[in-house]
Amino acid sequence: MSSLRNSQPKKHVHNNxxxxxxxxxxxxxxxxxxxxxxxxxxxxxWILLVAFxxxxxxxxxxxxxxxxxxxxxxxxxxxxxxSIPINIENGGYYSLGDFNLTTKVADLNGTKITEGSIxxxxxxxxxxxxxxxxxTFSIDMLLEKGVYYLFNDSSFTVTALVSVKLAEVIxxxxxxxxSVPWGAPFYNFQLGQPTCKPVNQTHVEVVVxxxxxxxxxxxxxxxxxxxxxxxxxxxxxQGASTITAPQGTLYIGEFVLYVQISEIGQKGFFEVxxxxxFLSYGPLVIPYG
Amino acid sequence: xxxxxxxxSFAKKFVFxxxxxxxxTFVFYGLYLFVWSFLAMFESYVPNLHQMVENFVIIYIxxxxxxxxxxxTVFQYFFDVAKAFFVIGYLTLALNSGIINLLYMGIxxxxxxxxxxxxxxxxxxxxxxxxxxxAINYVNKKVESTSLNF
Numbered sequence: 001m002s003s004l005r006n007s008q009p010k011k012h013v014h015n016n017x018x019x020x021x022x023x024x025x026x027x028x029x030x031x032x033x034x035x036x037x038x039x040x041x042x043x044x045x046w047i048l049l050v051a052f053x054x055x056x057x058x059x060x061x062x063x064x065x066x067x068x069x070x071x072x073x074x075x076x077x078x079x080x081x082x083s084i085p086i087n088i089e090n091g092g093y094y095s096l097g098d099f100n101l102t103t104k105v106a107d108l109n110g111t112k113i114t115e116g117s118i119x120x121x122x123x124x125x126x127x128x129x130x131x132x133x134x135x136t137f138s139i140d141m142l143l144e145k146g147v148y149y150l151f152n153d154s155s156f157t158v159t160a161l162v163s164v165k166l167a168e169v170i171x172x173x174x175x176x177x178x179s180v181p182w183g184a185p186f187y188n189f190q191l192g193q194p195t196c197k198p199v200n201q202t203h204v205e206v207v208v209x210x211x212x213x214x215x216x217x218x219x220x221x222x223x224x225x226x227x228x229x230x231x232x233x234x235x236x237x238q239g240a241s242t243i244t245a246p247q248g249t250l251y252i253g254e255f256v257l258y259v260q261i262s263e264i265g266q267k268g269f270f271e272v273x274x275x276x277x278f279l280s281y282g283p284l285v286i287p288y289g
Numbered sequence: 290x291x292x293x294x295x296x297x298s299f300a301k302k303f304v305f306x307x308x309x310x311x312x313x314t315f316v317f318y319g320l321y322l323f324v325w326s327f328l329a330m331f332e333s334y335v336p337n338l339h340q341m342v343e344n345f346v347i348i349y350i351x352x353x354x355x356x357x358x359x360x361x362t363v364f365q366y367f368f369d370v371a372k373a374f375f376v377i378g379y380l381t382l383a384l385n386s387g388i389i390n391l392l393y394m395g396i397x398x399x400x401x402x403x404x405x406x407x408x409x410x411x412x413x414x415x416x417x418x419x420x421x422x423x424a425i426n427y428v429n430k431k432v433e434s435t436s437l438n439f
Contacts, residue, residue, distance in 0.1 A: 028433075031426050038419040045412050050324060053405050058327040171401040178395075 056167040059092025065162075068130070072218065075136075080278065082135045086118070089128045096123040097168035101133055104159045105180075113137065113156065122168070139279040150274075150281060151189050153215055154182045183215030185245075185278075191226075191270055191286050199258065206237065206257040208270070214245040221245075222276030226255050227283070230265035237263075243276075265289070302361070310357035314350050321346045334393050341383050348375060363427055369420035376413045380406055 068085030075081060090096055102117040116135040123129065148154070158180050163173045192209030199205050206228065214220050225240040237259035245251040267289035273282030325342065332338050352375060356368035387403030 028426075028430070031422070031429075035419060035422050035426060038415060038422070042412055042415045042419060045408075045415075049405070049408055049412065054324050054327045057331065061330060169404050173399040173401075175397040175399070176395060 052167070053170075055093050056170055059094055060166065062091035063096070064089040064091070079139065080137045082137070084133045084135070086131045086133055087128070088120075088123055088131065090123045090125055092125055092166075094167035095125050097121065097165035098171075099123055099164045100162070102161045103133065103135060105135065105137075106157045106159070108154060108157070110157070147281065147284075149182060150184060150279075151186050152184050153187060154184075155179045156182055183217060183248075185214055185216035185220050185276070186274070187213040187215045189284075191272070191288070194228075194288060196259075196264075198261075202261055203258050204261055204264065206259050206264075208239075208255040208257065209252070210241070210254060211250065211252045212245070213250050214247060217247060218278075219244070219246045220276050220278075222274065224255075225273040225275070225282075226257065227271040227273075228257055228259055228264075228268065229271065230263055230268040231289075232265075234263055236260060236265075236268070303358070306357050306360050309360075310354045313353060313357060317350055317353065318346070334398075335389075335391060345379055345383070348379070363424060363431075366420050366424035366427065369423070370417060373413045373417035373420060376416075377410050380409050380413075 064087075066087045068087060071083045071085075073081040073083060086101065088099070099120040100117065102115070104115045105113045107113055114135050114137050116133060118131050118133045120129075120131060156179065158178055160176050160178075161173065163171065165171050189212040190210070192211070194206050194208045197205045197207070208226065208228075210224065221244050223240055223242050225238065227238045228236045230236055237257040239255040239257040241253055241255050243251060243253065267287070269285050269287045271283035271285055274280065274284070321342075325339075328338070328342070349372065352368055352372045356365050356372070359365050359368065384402050384406050387401065387406040389398075389400045389402060391398040391400070
């Protein structure tokens with residue numbers, strides 16, 4: 001009996017230990033499983049991340065950007081629009097997002113002349129598209145900023161910023177600055193020495209030679225009007241001449257003015273007015289005598 | 290006699306661990322060469338890209354070898370933790386906190402790799418937490434087996 005009494009608690013303790021052991025084993029198994037799952041998940045995500053990143057970067061080699069021939073458009077509100085066709089070919093594995101091209105044109109002093117931008121939300125993979133990037137120049141604004149560009153060659157600073165999201169998640173920006181030469185449409189504009197020839201008792205014929213070089217990228221067609229004034233500012237006579245100056249040529253011409261003898265002086269000045277398909281400007285005051 | 294058999298089993302285990310480390314190194318290096326074949330074309334655009342990636346691979350593999358050599362000891366988890374910290378630190382430094390600026394033929398390139406960096410850091414932290422859990426589990430098992438022996 002006593003041996004039975006002694007053995008019962010022992011059995012009870014033994015049973016408790018077994019249960020605890022089982023709990024330990026289950027918990028340990030669960031811990032091992034959780035750790036293994038974390039490891040598997042970590043490895044899978046690392047492989048996905050590296051594969052995605054490498055393929056997204058590798059796709060850049062199949063992305064082609066090219067610029068087409070710029071087209072010049074004249075508008076009624078005396079502005080010139082330069083349209084640059086941009087050919088975008090996405091041959092990569094992923095779509096491109098938030099494609100943006102911004103161009104800023106400034107003069108040599110850094111003053112902004114014009115700005116243009118183009119935004120394409122998504123460029124699907126395997127897609128080829130042509131987008132027009134427009135830059136509008138207001139001639140009036142250019143003239144306001146300085147007559148300098150009308151008669152002198154110069155250069156503009158163009159800042160181009162291209163931004164795109166590779167695979168729609170990796171933002172990439174490319175910034176470039178370059179100079180664009182500006183050719184003046186009336187470069188080295190000069191009036192030569194006027195020559196006088198009597199026509200009758202009251203009037204003389206004054207011939208004024210004119211010359212300039214058209215350095216602008218387009219042909220200049222228009223009219224130049226000239227007013228001859230004496231040193232008191234009284235108008236003595238006027239003349240006009242139609243001009244056609246192809247791109248990059250030297251224009252040589254002359255004005256014929258019929259001037260009253262009584263109004264003509266030894267000294268005075270010419271007032272020159274320009275009117276072309278792009279702009280109207282005047283007066284340009286040139287003294288004579 | 291028991292000491293001799295203990296030495297033998299230790300040597301066996303060490304050789305096995307070393308072989309495992311060599312095998313893992315080959316696999317990892319092969320994987321690196323495969324991934325590098327995609328990135329090699331950008332070597333001319335990014336200065337020191339090859340050096341940067343190779344340094345990373347060398348240190349990562351070295352830590353992996355040391356880890357395998359001391360596997361089945363608590364030190365392997367130290368190396369796992371070191372590896373996780375190394376990945377976080379190296380990527381943060383090498384990727385200039387995620388914003389890379391390059392100059393190529395007068396064009397300034399800015400590449401924003403913050404998404405990649407943050408994901409890589411999060412995965413490294415996951416690996417770090419796994420290592421800590423493994424270390425806890427290992428010590429737990431060790432204590433458990435010691436108490437059962439008593």
